[in-house]
Amino acid sequence: MDVEIRTIAEHELEAWARANETAFGSEPDPDDIAREREVTELDRAFAALDGDEIVGTAAAYSLRMRVPGGADVATAGVTMVGVKPSHRRRGINSAMMRRLLDQARERGEPLAALFASEAPIYGRFGFGMATLHGSIDLETMRSTFVPAYRPSGRIRLRSLEEAIPTLVEVYARARVERAGAIELDDRRMRYALHDHGEDRRLPYFVAVHETDGRADGYVVYKVKHAWPKGIPSNELMVYDLQATTPQAYADVWRFVLDVDLIQHVTAWHRPADEPLLHLLADPRRLRLTLRDGLWLRLVDVPAALEARGYAAPGRLVVEVRDAFCPWNEGRFALEVGEVARCVRTGDPPDLLLDVDALAAAYLGGVRLHDLWRAGRVGAAVAGALELADRMLATDAAPWCPMAF
Ligand SMILES: CC(C)(COP(=O)(O)OP(=O)(O)OC[C@H]1O[C@@H](n2cnc3c(N)ncnc32)[C@H](O)[C@@H]1OP(=O)(O)O)[C@@H](O)C(=O)NCCC(=O)NCCS
Incomplete structure (x- = not known):
């Protein structure tokens, strides 16, 4: 079987995105394809073709990643990796990785990075597990803070669209000390918060924390409803939470944990040194689980x-x-x-x-x-x-x- 690997043209983007979703056992919505169109760099979007059928996909975004010491370094953000089940284990992904990494080298990018669907896939291509990410699942009833905590500032609710510039600005200040954090502009922030998952239809809520009129923290969340026997048992899912000061960090978490009708708060992609662990009077209740991140x-x-x-x-x-x-x-x-x-x-x-x-x-x-x-x-x-x-x-x- 001859498979050709080449970059795609604009008119192939929809078929390419569909092929990628097929590899994941899924199907894209029209808004998924629209979002992909906004961020895809066609000269970095590779397709594997068996005849005229796209059977594999892989791409890179031109990102900049904060590294220790404070520089932002050009990084190939590897993404959209998928091979259709009909063509798996024939070396197609390996061939696409070859093209992506050769291209990153030609472009002078010192780094490449990705999030893996399954951890064993990328070690063979020289990727190492560089960050651990934490998931948490905390019952709000058990979320008392340590006595040293004093609330401060104020919270304002915003729609996601009106909040985007504020999120970008706060995120930029919050990531200063965080190696591994990528640079995000409005377009990339919108993309990062585009929900492909099963909760995609639930509305986003954004709460912005302000101190002396200036935004210094935020949380982006959704609420999943469950009312067994009429008892509110809802789950508040944190999609992102950032703050530029320890005070704002604590205040935003306190806000999240005090929202009415919520039984438990979940979050994923949290840092391995999540400060919430040290804010809780009962840290065991955080149920922090670490796994491979970047x-x-x-x-x-x-x-x-x-x-x-x-x-x-x-x-x-x-x-x-x-x-x-x-x-x-x-x-x-x-x-x-x-x-x-x-x-x-x-x-x-x-x-x-x-x-x-x-x-x-x-x-x-x-x-x-x-x-x-x-x-x-x-x-x-x-x-x-x-x-x-x-x-x-x-x-x-x-x-x-x-x-x-
Ligand atoms: C993961 C995926 C892209 C691999 O594509 P592929 O074309 O089958 O990969 P290759 O044939 O190039 O495999 C190269 C090697 O990786 C190994 N490998 C591939 N997928 C693997 C997986 N999920 N877990 C462990 N090893 C894997 C292969 O066994 C092979 O090893 P070998 O050389 O020792 O035989 C494909 O299975 C897929 O699309 N999966 C579903 C979607 C997905 O998870 N995408 C990745 C998103 S990050």
């Missing part, structure tokens, strides 16, 4: 290592293995002083690892020590792991709040 790939190892900031100075020689993108193979000396420099070297290595392990540690969310304990990092020199973890450390856990 999968990251270093498309260009030295460029990626030079792009981020470091918590400590030092020099490390890392030997990188990268079977899928062999241009990254070899030894690199990372030297961090005033700035970070990373160049090829013939010096003996301090650390040896696969590129996916390096990607997992890149945003500071996974310690090299933990990967070493899992047998995924070799330490050739005493003290090298300690130095590497000191250099790569970040204050906040990395977090990409919005899927793409």
